[in-house]
Amino acid sequence: MSLPRQLLADFDAMLRQKGYDNRSLAIADIVRAWLVEQRRANPLQEIAGAITLVYDHHKRHLQDHLTDIQHDHHHMILATMHVHLDHHNCLEIIAVRGQAGDVQAIADALIGAKGVKHGKLTVTSTGPDLAD
Numbered sequence: 251m252s253l254p255r256q257l258l259a260d261f262d263a264m265l266r267q268k269g270y271d272n273r274s275l276a277i278a279d280i281v282r283a284w285l286v287e288q289r290r291a292n293p294l295q296e297i298a299g300a301i302t303l304v305y306d307h308h309k310r311h312l313q314d315h316l317t318d319i320q321h322d323h324h325h326m327i328l329a330t331m332h333v334h335l336d337h338h339n340c341l342e343i344i345a346v347r348g349q350a351g352d353v354q355a356i357a358d359a360l361i362g363a364k365g366v367k368h369g370k371l372t373v374t375s376t377g378p379d380l381a382d
């Protein structure tokens with residue numbers, strides 16, 4: 251493998267900034283991140299993920315609606331953590347596992363619910379499909 255000299259220099263500078271001991275570890279991490287992103291595009295691929303939501307629990311019916319969605323897909327919801335950020339705002343972190351297309355659909359339903367201020371789905375591997 252060869253890279254343009256300046257690109258490699260920039261890469262090495264970033265490695266040091268990120269605290270990597272060597273180039274190989276960093277390249278392996280980048281390749282794994284790329285594989286996870288590519289596989290996510292296949293709706294049948296088994297993935298794990300975390301959905302984060304921020305919302306105001308005083309909004310009428312919102313909390314019930316978010317809970318209903320999760321119960322409808324209980325087989326894919328691994329755990330939910332609810333944090334009361336302040337008097338109004340809640341942070342919910344929902345661990346999910348399932349086929350990428352199904353996980354994305356649940357995330358879209360939760361994030362798109364009226365009253366959710368911000369939501370994000372972070373996708374990762376379930377582990378076995380990634381070499382360490």
Ligand code: NI
Pocket residue numbers: 307332333334335339340341
């Ligand atoms: Ni709360």
